[in-house]
Amino acid sequence: MFTDKIEAKDFPKMPKEYQDLLVRVIRIQADCEIGGPHLYVDRWTLRAATADEQWKVAKTAMEEIDHFRRMNRLLQEIGFDATDRLFVPKSERYVDAFRGDMPAWADWAVFGFLIDRVGQYQLDEFINCSYLPLARQLPPYDTQIIEEEKGHVQYGLLKAAELCRSEQGRQQMQEAVNKWFIIGLDMFGKSDSWRDERYIEWGLKRRTNAQARAEYLAEVTPIIAKLGLAVPDPGLGRKFT
Ligand SMILES: [Fe+2]
Ligand SMILES: [Fe+2]
DSSP: OOOOOBOGGGGGGSOHHHHHHHHHHHHHHHHHHHHHHHHHHHHHTTTSSSHHHHHHHHHHHHHHHHHHHHHHHHHHHTTOOOGGGGSOOGGGOSSGGGTSOOOSHHHHHHIIIIIHHHHHHHHHTTTTOSBHHHHTTSTTTOOHHHHHHHHHHHHHHHHHHHHTTSHHHHHHHHHHHHHHHHHHHHTTOOTTOHHHHHHHHTTSOSSOHHHHHHHHHHHHHHHHHHTTOOOOOGGGOSOOO
């Protein structure tokens, strides 16, 4: 297990495997950060029902774009760049969740409390990771990204609870949960991913995909049930084996 802490200046001296995994994981993170706004900015910024909600959509997008900027700066510091990810069509996003669309307001709510929560799990992996410039984006160094993600999750939950108060809203919520719950579980990646073990070995992640997914499942199942919604069968996910 690799226990050193690496600065940007040390990057060129690192083995190719470390370099590849680090660039890959930051690039995927950057793509996920900008993938969210592409799903909801056009659809909801000026169509959400109240000025408060429109403001919140815009603010969420601003925060995600900032998260992208931070990830991209990390790449640029070591001679890489993810600016191209600003402009790819949704169909080319690295992670399925960002290839779909968000036709109902319930999708926005569920996306917040399920998918932003996966985002938070992904970022948690980098806490105290071996690459210091990345670790410094997270607690105990910097709490902003994580706090903003928690805000997205909480706001999604608030909107979800509001929708669940009417029969029509609850139906829309159930449909959205059926869709995003499975997408969320699949976002953790394959349980038998060979890269998992390499990421952990190099101190770039803390948990395997399967461990993180199991923790997430244990966390969201009671939340969905408490909203009065049916919890979809997690076995419908495609990446468990
Ligand atoms: Fe984010
Ligand atoms: Fe977020």
